[in-house]
Every structure is written in C-alpha cells, then in structure tokens.
Amino acid sequence: MKFMLSNEWVDIDFKHAYCIGYSGRNVDKTKAHIAELKKLGVPEPASIPEIYHLSSSLFKQVDSIDVVGNKTSGEAEIVLLFNGEQSYVTLGSDHTDRDLERVSIHKSKQVCAKPLATDLWRFEDVQEQWDNLQLSSYIMEDEEWKLYQQDAVSSILPVENLMKTLTKEGEELTNTIVYCGTVPLIDGFKYPNKFKAELFNPQKNKAIELTYSVNEL
Numbered sequence: 001m002k003f004m005l006s007n008e009w010v011d012i013d014f015k016h017a018y019c020i021g022y023s024g025r026n027v028d029k030t031k032a033h034i035a036e037l038k039k040l041g042v043p044e045p046a047s048i049p050e051i052y053h054l055s056s057s058l059f060k061q062v063d064s065i066d067v068v069g070n071k072t073s074g075e076a077e078i079v080l081l082f083n084g085e086q087s088y089v090t091l092g093s094d095h096t097d098r099d100l101e102r103v104s105i106h107k108s109k110q111v112c113a114k115p116l117a118t119d120l121w122r123f124e125d126v127q128e129q130w131d132n133l134q135l136s137s138y139i140m141e142d143e144e145w146k147l148y149q150q151d152a153v154s155s156i157l158p159v160e161n162l163m164k165t166l167t168k169e170g171e172e173l174t175n176t177i178v179y180c181g182t183v184p185l186i187d188g189f190k191y192p193n194k195f196k197a198e199l200f201n202p203q204k205n206k207a208i209e210l211t212y213s214v215n216e217l
Helices: 027-039 105-110 123-132 159-168
Strands: 002-005 008-011 016-021 050-054 064-067 076-083 086-093 134-141 144-152 176-179 194-201 206-216
Touching: 002 086, 016 159, 050 105, 076 134, 076 194, 086 123, 086 194, 086 206, 123 194
Parallel strands: 016 176, 064 206
Antiparallel strands: 002 008, 016 050, 076 086, 076 176, 134 144, 134 194, 194 206
16 A cells, blocks of 8 residues: 655555554543443443454545445544554544444444545654644535544553553554544534544644545445
8 A cells, every 4th residue: 555755655565454442541531432332222342442453455545435324434543554663653534334333343343444544654753742643523514524523632542552452462563554543523423425534743734634425335
C-alpha cells in the first residue's frame, strides 16, 4: 500500500491488523459508555481495552465503500503502522455495522471495509505532541457537513499503554496496522452516506484528512 510522506511515496505492507476498542483514558467514562451500549443490546467487552484482530484485506485507501444495511457508521481513528523498525501515524475510519454489533462486536467490525488515509507522519515526529493531536469527524446531512466527533487524542489511552496491551496479549507488531481508538460522539450514532475525518497537529498546523461515501447494497 502506498502512502505519501513528506512529498514522496512510501510502500508499506502489513500482514496483521488490529482495532483497539474501549481505549478511553478515563476508565469510569469508558465503563459508563459500556453500560449505555449494554442497554442498547451491545454485549460487554471481555476486557478494557479490547483487542479485535481483523483481516488486513479490510483496510483500503478508497473514496467509497459498499455496505449491507442502513445502520453502519464510521469513527475517526488515530492509526499506527509498523513497518520493520519504522513506525508511522495516519488516520482511518473504523466503519462498523451497528445492527450486527448487538450480536458480536468483532463480527460487526469484520464485515465493513476500513477506509484509510493516504498521508502519514513518522511517529517520532509527533510523539511529543501525541496528546495534543486532535481527532474530528463530520457527516453529511442536508447537503452540509456537520460535526460528529471532536476531541484531543489525550482522551485515548497513551500509546505506550496500547502497545503494552498488544504485546501482553502476544500480538504481532511487525508489518502491522493498529487502529488505536476514537473520541466520543457528539450526539449519538448517525448513519450518513458521506463521512469525513481529520487528524490535526496544532503545533505544526498540519492535518491528515479522509473522506469517503457509503453505498448501501
């Protein structure tokens, strides 16, 4: 897969893919969120955070995805890529089937493509600013972009904790992509036909963007 890094293309291949769920830094808020989802029929995770091992074929650099059903939605995620000894940061969307989520969160993630941005940064270049990075997403409603998510990455567990969770479970971190988590929704789940996300570095005034449409089969 090709990514743009400092005005040049970089080839990065990954064989292992993980989404980390329930990775909020405030554990009490995370537990409250789990309780809210349980009322909606979503099963509790086995652990906090929870690791979902997915097929690497789901992760695509595309401007549209196909889904089955009208209850799917995206989530802006900060993404880590491990390619040999080098680590990178980019942006993705953990698009998920919300109806199937009530049956199995793992299955609900596996049935949807995971859109991925084409730009990326070296992890070492943003490591010191990690908590100040900002995640936002927007949905198209009435032909206008409306804010769907927005918060600093500091609301997600520190990257060191996330990596310790993965290695503790014996997960592979070579040629690997990791969706590290998302930030809270502003007003609950929506199911738009267009989704836009942004990862912004305020210190350097740089952003990675991702936009895609959703086609219901």
